Amino acid sequence: MSVLEEIVPQPSERPQRGFWASVREALRGTHQDFTQGNLNRAILLLAVPMVLEMVLESLFAVVDVAWVGRLGANAVATVGLTESMLALVMSIGMGVAMSATAMVARRIGEKDPEDAAIAAVQGIAVGLGISLAIGIPAGIFAPQLLAAMGASPTIVAEGSGYARIALGGCGAIVMLFLNNAIFRGAGDAAIAMRLLWVSNIINLALDPCLIFGLGPFPRLGVTGAALATFTGRSIGVLYQFYRLMRGTERIRVLVRHVRLNLRVMGRLLEVSLTGMLQFAIANASWIGLVRIVSFFGAAAVAGYTVAIRIVIFFILPAWGLSNAAATLVGQNLGAKQPERAEQSVWRTGLYNMIFLGAIGVFFIVFATPIVRLFVGEDPSVVAIAALALRTLSCGNVGYAYGMVMLQAFNGAGDTLTPTIVNFFGFWVLELPLAWWLAVKIGFRAEGAFLSIVIAECAIAAASMVLFRRGRWKKQKI
Numbered sequence: 001m002s003v004l005e006e007i008v009p010q011p012s013e014r015p016q017r018g019f020w021a022s023v024r025e026a027l028r029g030t031h032q033d034f035t036q037g038n039l040n041r042a043i044l045l046l047a048v049p050m051v052l053e054m055v056l057e058s059l060f061a062v063v064d065v066a067w068v069g070r071l072g073a074n075a076v077a078t079v080g081l082t083e084s085m086l087a088l089v090m091s092i093g094m095g096v097a098m099s100a101t102a103m104v105a106r107r108i109g110e111k112d113p114e115d116a117a118i119a120a121v122q123g124i125a126v127g128l129g130i131s132l133a134i135g136i137p138a139g140i141f142a143p144q145l146l147a148a149m150g151a152s153p154t155i156v157a158e159g160s161g162y163a164r165i166a167l168g169g170c171g172a173i174v175m176l177f178l179n180n181a182i183f184r185g186a187g188d189a190a191i192a193m194r195l196l197w198v199s200n201i202i203n204l205a206l207d208p209c210l211i212f213g214l215g216p217f218p219r220l221g222v223t224g225a226a227l228a229t230f231t232g233r234s235i236g237v238l239y240q241f242y243r244l245m246r247g248t249e250r251i252r253v254l255v256r257h258v259r260l261n262l263r264v265m266g267r268l269l270e271v272s273l274t275g276m277l278q279f280a281i282a283n284a285s286w287i288g289l290v291r292i293v294s295f296f297g298a299a300a301v302a303g304y305t306v307a308i309r310i311v312i313f314f315i316l317p318a319w320g321l322s323n324a325a326a327t328l329v330g331q332n333l334g335a336k337q338p339e340r341a342e343q344s345v346w347r348t349g350l351y352n353m354i355f356l357g358a359i360g361v362f363f364i365v366f367a368t369p370i371v372r373l374f375v376g377e378d379p380s381v382v383a384i385a386a387l388a389l390r391t392l393s394c395g396n397v398g399y400a401y402g403m404v405m406l407q408a409f410n411g412a413g414d415t416l417t418p419t420i421v422n423f424f425g426f427w428v429l430e431l432p433l434a435w436w437l438a439v440k441i442g443f444r445a446e447g448a449f450l451s452i453v454i455a456e457c458a459i460a461a462a463s464m465v466l467f468r469r470g471r472w473k474k475q476k477i
Helices: 003-007 019-028 039-069 073-109 113-140 142-148 153-168 170-186 189-212 222-246 262-296 298-334 338-375 379-393 396-411 416-440 445-469
Strands: none
Touching: 019 039, 019 189, 039 073, 039 189, 039 222, 039 298, 039 338, 073 113, 073 142, 073 153, 073 170, 073 222, 073 262, 073 298, 073 396, 113 142, 113 153, 113 170, 113 262, 142 153, 153 170, 153 222, 170 189, 170 222, 170 298, 189 222, 189 298, 262 298, 262 416, 262 445, 298 338, 298 379, 298 396, 298 445, 338 379, 338 396, 379 445, 396 416, 396 445, 416 445
């Protein structure tokens, strides 16, 4: 079978129901068996709520930096430096979340909701332990961590409150994504969507109130942005636990499931460790990049931060499509249908490429007016942010296929392959190239931006080659 035959829907496989009827069904979250029936419709039913889940998450990322941007370059730089560190913390939570998705999806594909609930509880226990072990020391030493990232004394003084809350309260973010990963693995994408929307709507409402002191709220400046995030996401986590205990059509955690199962936890940790390393390698490289960019001043860091937030606005919905592919891979492998799992990945990658490719063209054309929405008229920040946005957009097609392929490996429980790919792509290629282009060649911040595009495209190419070999189909979990 040719690649085109694998990824292009055939006439006999076209959805039998109307597109908008399927969208409405996806939003309602009706019970579906994603191991049977039309594959395009299965992708649509999973992808719509997952994409919308990420849309609001990405909307928060952009609106948050828009509010903070009105406080000046130092405030934006504080957010950028802190979130680079937070990304490393998140990599650990994401490793557990990804493993929980794979394990729950496999059990659901095997029609075993009892073991799916047991796997979910083990993931939650690990997530809570990680949140406490990292959040407490990170919150205490937040100012020192900011300084280590290259922040000036002024930024440290202004941004320590933000960093303490963001890093110390990282458990709220870890648990929010971990619990939603469980829902996604079970195929309850609509519930995961609604939970994240509740959390982020609270966050968005509190942001301007706490930053600028609207009404009865105190004026906290950039610290208010962190407090709004922590409050909104903590409420979301509490509601997640309520929904898990109440149960859905696919998964329900009963009292008898709330206990440690060392066998299941051991397997989950085994998969999670390479998953953590996988995301740590990727996210630590972003810390290295922002450290290189910081050599060129606060305006460079602020411009880079704004551009990354805008890119995230559209990359996160694309991650929604990637998560749909991971769920389909896990459930179809559980149902002993590896060919259907493979076909779902190629199709999802094609749809993702079309989406991000169109977004890339839009960003290249309208980069300057877009960044001015977030940083006002500061010419130095606008120039760097627009340059970064145009440069990063050139790699959108590579990002599209790369993220789908890597999530497909994760959905199968093969976390080692993406870890190896990330190591060579980010640490062997991207960081040395960024240093060479930015510092040695003299491209300054633009050199770091170019290295991202080159590395991401190389990662996508390597992932596609490894995916076609098919070893992931034999992964046990």
